[in-house]
Amino acid sequence: MAAGWRGSGRLLFLLQKYRSCVSLSQKVNQFARISLQFSTLVQSQKAMTDHSQTDVGLYKPPPTVRGMTELDRAAFSQIVSVPAIRIPTNVLNKVVKSLKKVALQRPGLKRVVEEHSEDGNKDSSEGEHRLLLLDTNSITSADSFGSEEAEALKAYGVPQEIQKYELKLTYENLKSEEILRAVLPEGQDVTSGFSRVGHIAHMNLRDHQLPYRKLIGQVIIDKNPGITCVVNKTNTIDSTYRNFQMEVLAGESNMVAKVRENGVFYEFDFSHVYWNPRLSTEHERIVSLLQRGDTVVDVFAGVGPFAIPAARRGCEVLANDLNPESFRWLQHNAKLNKVDRNITSFNMDGRGFIRGPVQERLPALMKGSQKIHVVMNLPALALEFLDAFRGLLGPEPDQSLDNLPQVHCYGFSKEDDAQRDVVARAEASLKTSLQGQCSVHLVRNVAPNKEMMRVSFTLPRGVLYSTHTRDSDVSEEPNPKKQKCENPTD
Ligand SMILES: C[S@@+](CC[C@H](N)C(=O)[O-])C[C@H]1O[C@@H](n2cnc3c(N)ncnc32)[C@H](O)[C@@H]1O
Known part of the structure; x- marks a missing residue:
């Protein structure tokens, strides 16, 4: 109870902190952090509750197992005495249902058992009665039954009497x-x-x-x-x-894992490629924006969690990854899902990919009317890679190419105003303002004070047609410190 009050106080404090934030984007970030802290709080309270429940000692393994480093399953076996109630077999099912909240629930254990006489033999009245084992945390004596349970026992003519049952608990019965x-x-x-x-x-x-x-x-x-x-x-x-x-x-x-995400099958060597099950919602969110006939340019494709579902939706996909192993598994997954005809794969650096194969195909695609989506999921670095689009189509704007690509670029942020931070970094790479022309989404909270964000925007014409190419920025090489990748857990 005390822990519960402490928890509510902390929650109140966090909410007050949230109210005092000034800007909307700060509120979004703060709210995400508060949600995380609150869920951690709830989890730790749950852990406390679980702990107090097992603390009665009954379901605790023997103390001799403390410090064990090699698993000895037999050392966890013990005999414990649990409360039980004697029930005539003709009303057994109904009574068990009425007492289900207070019945013993342990993995791999039957809660209805045959009764034995004092000498350990089966009772002479075998077949007429069974014992329902009860949870010691709920029932310690005949008076522990709640009013509903007591009424049910009375209605079925079952005496409200508790007896002890010697139960063998093993490793299999422990969580x-x-x-x-x-x-x-x-x-x-x-x-x-x-x-x-x-x-x-x-x-x-x-x-x-x-x-x-x-x-x-x-x-x-x-x-x-x-x-x-x-x-x-x-x-x-x-x-x-x-x-x-x-x-x-x-x-x-x-290490070769077979997984299914959003109904699509993938296979890959988990020790050599990137895979994060926590991104499945984001993968689905982007794929839901796509229409048959659209083109998807996946700059950091990994083993294909954007590229394969996009191809299955009827898009033409250009998918790239620098890691030769990701490239190999991407091709494998394209075949596995029978979409290899719709995917052209590359094993290049992301900038080289944009300034090579993407540049070659872009004018023709921009003449058409089907959307072009560029996905850039390398949150530690992708915002800086946006400079590859500067001057991509040369200095002279071609007005007939009016179908501008939609970019979805991911970035980590540790700033209080993560939204403003990622937009500012995108703008710095593109050398243009995105104010009022982009949307920013919180993808997930990666760690306390670290968010994964997505900036989505239409690539400005002035960026694609510019004399200000990345190659002309000799004095503006990215700061090597900034290039460093972040923690692998992300
Ligand atoms: C965070 S993972 C994302 C993979 C996939 N898109 C997903 O959503 O799961 C980033 C990928 O970028 C690749 N990568 C890293 N640096 C790269 C670069 N300079 N050019 C192209 N790909 C790169 C990595 O090999 C990795 O597969």
């Missing part, structure tokens, strides 16, 4: 969080959360969890059907291709 809380050092955070990529569970363990990493990996496999490999991200990444370096904690070391 992963209960196992890890019993094993890891007391009082330290037990996070068993992971991202799922096909058969792979992808974890980001903290330092204090590392000595137990093999055991944690095995527990995740045991408790999550379909997971056959658990990896932990190690602290370094290949910052160019945005893939993680990882250690296999448990299970097979097969």
Whole structure:
């Protein structure tokens, strides 16, 4: 209860902080942060509640498992005494339904059992009665039943009497969080959360969890059907291709994942390419803007989560990625989804791609009426890559080419006003104002104080036709510090 009040107080404080923000964009950012902090608050309160529930001791594994680094499943077995109620078989189903809130619920455990006599043999009245096992957190004595349950018992003629039942609890009956809380050092955070990529569970363990990493990996496999490999991200990444370096904690070391996102199938080697299940909504959002016959230019395509669904929708796609492995899996996924005819793929640097194959095709596309969408999802750097469009079609505007491309460019921001920050960076690269001509979307909160944003706009004619090409900016090479990629978790 006290935790609940503390939580509400904190929420009130956060909301007051939100009200005091001045600009709309600040409010958007602040609101996103408050939502995150609030959800963290709710999660930690939930964790507290769960903890207090298991704290009664009954479902706690034996204390001897504390500090275990190699999983010994048998060490988790124990006999516990649980409350039970004796129910005639002719009303069993109805009574079990009425008592479902207070019945024992444990993975892999039957809650209705046969009764045994004192000597351990089956009761002589076998077949006439069964025992319903009850949850010790709800029922400790015959008086613990609520009024509805008590009424149901009376109506079915079941005596409101509690007896004890000796129950064998094993590793199989425990939840992963209960196992890890019993094993890891007391009082330290037990996070068993992971991202799922096909058969792979992808974890980001903290330092204090590392000595137990093999055991944690095995527990995740045991408790999550379909997971056959658990990896932990190690602290370094290949910052160019945005893939993680990882250690296999448990299970097979097969890194070729098969996933389905928004109804589309993908296969890829997770250890060599970028894949983030948290982007599925954004992928879908962009794809929903597309019409059959549109052209999609995907500058940082990865293994195809924009390109493949766009091609399936009937668009012509130019898809590029610098990582040879992403390029290979992109082609594989195009074939897998039978859209390889609609996708032309490239393995180039993004700027070279824009100033080469895209430049060649753009005039013809801009003469037509079907939309041209340019997608640039490399949030650590893409805003800076917009300079590649400057002077792309030369200095002389051709008025017959009036179908200007729509650009969807992603960027991370740690600024208080993330919206203003990403627009200002896009404007600096394009060397033109986008005021009133762009929309900005919060894609997701990546970390506390770090947002992934999308700026969408029609590429200004004055940018495409300009003497001010990127190549003429010798004195304006991007600051190498700014070019550095951000944390791999993003
Ligand atoms: C954040 S991932 C996005 C992949 C995919 N579009 C998605 O939404 O999941 C960025 C991709 O850009 C690629 N990349 C990095 N630097 C690049 C560059 N200079 N030119 C082209 N692609 C690049 C990486 O290999 C990676 O696949």
